Amino acid sequence: MTTAPASRTRPRLRVRTRRVADTGLLGRLPAPTGALAWVRDGSGLVGWGEAARFEVSGPDRFAAADRWWREFTAGLDVADELGVPGSGPVAFVSLAFADRPGRSVLVVPEVVAGVRNGDAWVTTIGTGGSPEVRPVRRPSTVRYSDGQLPVTAYREAVRAAVARMRAGELDKVVLAHDLVAVAEAPLDHRFLLAGLARRYPECWVYAVDGLIGATPELLLRRSGPVVDSRVLAGTTWPHDGVSDDELAATLLSSGKNREEHEYAVRSLAETLRPFCTTMSVDGPSVLRLPNVSHLSSDVIGTLHGSPSLLRLGAAVHPTAAVGGTPRADALAVIEELEGMDRGRYAGPVGWIDGNGDGELGVALRCAQVEGRTARLFAGCGLVAESDPDSEVREAHAKMLPFREALEGR
Numbered sequence: 054m055t056t057a058p059a060s061r062t063r064p065r066l067r068v069r070t071r072r073v074a075d076t077g078l079l080g081r082l083p084a085p086t087g088a089l090a091w092v093r094d095g096s097g098l099v100g101w102g103e104a105a106r107f108e109v110s111g112p113d114r115f116a117a118a119d120r121w122w123r124e125f126t127a128g129l130d131v132a133d134e135l136g137v138p139g140s141g142p143v144a145f146v147s148l149a150f151a152d153r154p155g156r157s158v159l160v161v162p163e164v165v166a167g168v169r170n171g172d173a174w175v176t177t178i179g180t181g182g183s184p185e186v187r188p189v190r191r192p193s194t195v196r197y198s199d200g201q202l203p204v205t206a207y208r209e210a211v212r213a214a215v216a217r218m219r220a221g222e223l224d225k226v227v228l229a230h231d232l233v234a235v236a237e238a239p240l241d242h243r244f245l246l247a248g249l250a251r252r253y254p255e256c257w258v259y260a261v262d263g264l265i266g267a268t269p270e271l272l273l274r275r276s277g278p279v280v281d282s283r284v285l286a287g288t289t290w291p292h293d294g295v296s297d298d299e300l301a302a303t304l305l306s307s308g309k310n311r312e313e314h315e316y317a318v319r320s321l322a323e324t325l326r327p328f329c330t331t332m333s334v335d336g337p338s339v340l341r342l343p344n345v346s347h348l349s350s351d352v353i354g355t356l357h358g359s360p361s362l363l364r365l366g367a368a369v370h371p372t373a374a375v376g377g378t379p380r381a382d383a384l385a386v387i388e389e390l391e392g393m394d395r396g397r398y399a400g401p402v403g404w405i406d407g408n409g410d411g412e413l414g415v416a417l418r419c420a421q422v423e424g425r426t427a428r429l430f431a432g433c434g435l436v437a438e439s440d441p442d443s444e445v446r447e448a449h450a451k452m453l454p455f456r457e458a459l460e461g462r
C-alpha cells in the first residue's frame with residue numbers, strides 16, 4: 054500500500070484490464086469490510102484490496118488529490134483491452150464536505166470489476182490479490198441514539214437559520230443532522246450495499262473507506278468532452294391518502310421548493326459554465342423514489358480543453374443543494390448553527406480513471422460505518438418560507454434508506 058506521494062522511481066505497477074462475462078458487481082465483493090463501490094442498476098464499478106491510498110485535508114484537497122492521481126497514473130504500466138471510461142487504472146474517491154476538519158481519501162483497489170453499456174471487465178492493479186471470500190452477514194439488532202446534533206437541536210438550528218433568511222442575511226442554507234446506530238456485531242458493508250441497491254435502483258449505491266450510501270444526486274460525470282450533472286433540491290415525501298401523482302403535482306407547483314431548486318441549479322451552472330463551450334439545463338421534473346420525491350434538473354455541457362473531473366469538482370462543490378446561497382455565507386451559517394463535523398457526508402463521492410473521466414455523486418442518504426457503528430446523516434435545504442417541523446420530517450424521510458438497509462427491510 055502506498056500512502057506517500059507517488060514517485061516515478063518506484064518499479065512500474067502493472068495494470069491489466071481484460072474483458073469478462075457480466076456476472077454482476079456487488080455480489081463479487083469478497084469481504085465484509087473494505088468494499089469499494091459505485092453501482093447503479095447493475096452498471097458501474099466495484100473494487101477490493103488496496104494497491105495505493107492517498108489522504109488529504111484542507112481547502113486544497115481537490116487539487117492535491119488531482120496532482121497525486123496524475124503522478125500515480127503516470128508511473129503505471131497499463132494494458133487495457135477495452136479503453137472505455139472506468140477501464141484501466143481507477144481510484145475510488147470520497148472528499149470531505151468542508152475545508153476543515155475533514156479527511157478526504159482516494160483508494161486504488163487491487164481489483165476492479167466494471168460493467169458499462171454491455172461491456173464487462175476486470176482490472177488488476179499490482180499483484181491483483183486473491184482474498185478469501187467470506188459469506189455475507191446480516192446485522193443483528195440495531196439500536197439508535199443521538200449523534201452530534203440531536204433532532205431537538207436540529208429543529209432549533211433550522212428555526213435560527215430561517216430567522217436569518219427572513220432578516221435577509223442569506224437566501225438559502227442546507228442544514229443537516231446525524232444519528233448513531235450500533236449493532237451487536239460488526240456491520241457487513243456488502244449487506245448494506247445489497248439492501249440499498251435492491252430498494253433504490255434509481256440511485257448510485259456507493260462505498261468508499263466506510264462511507265456507504267445510495268445517492269440520487271450526480272454532482273458531475275465526465276466522459277471525454279461531455280460533462281453532465283443531475284441537480285436535486287426541493288423535496289416531498291409520501292403522505293397518507295395522497296397519490297404519487299398528486300404529490301408530484303404539488304411539488305412542481307410549490308414556490309418554496311422551486312426556489313430551493315433554482316438556487317441549486319444556478320450554483321452548479323454558474324460554476325461549471327466557465328469550463329464549457331455549450332451548456333443546457335433541462336428541468337425541473339420530479340424524481341420519484343420510495344422514500345421521497347425531488348425536483349430534478351439535468352445539466353449537460355461540452356468541455357473546452359480537458360479539465361479533469363477533480364478540477365471540475367473543485368469548482369462546483371459545494372452546490373446550493375448541500376451548501377447554500379450565497380455560498381460563503383451559507384458555509385459560515387452551517388459551521389455556526391450545525392456545529393458538527395459532516396465528515397465526507399455531502400462531499401463528492403465516486404471514481405476517476407486515468408484519463409480524468411469518472412463520476413462524482415453528492416454523498417447523500419449515507420452513513421459512516423466503522424465496526425458495529427454507523428453514523429447516519431440527512432439534511433434539508435432551507436429558505437425563508439421553511440417550517441422547522443416539516444424539515445425535521447423531511448430529514449427523517451431521507452434517513453429511511455440507510456435505516457432500512459441496516460434493519461434488513
Ligand SMILES: C=C(O[C@H]1C=CC=C(C(=O)O)[C@@H]1O)C(=O)O
Pocket residue numbers: 227229270285286287288313347373374375417418430431432433434435451
Ligand atoms: C441534503 C440532502 O438532500 C439534498 C438533495 C436533494 C434535496 C434536498 C432538499 O430538498 O432539501 C437537499 O438539497 C440530504 O439528503 O441530506
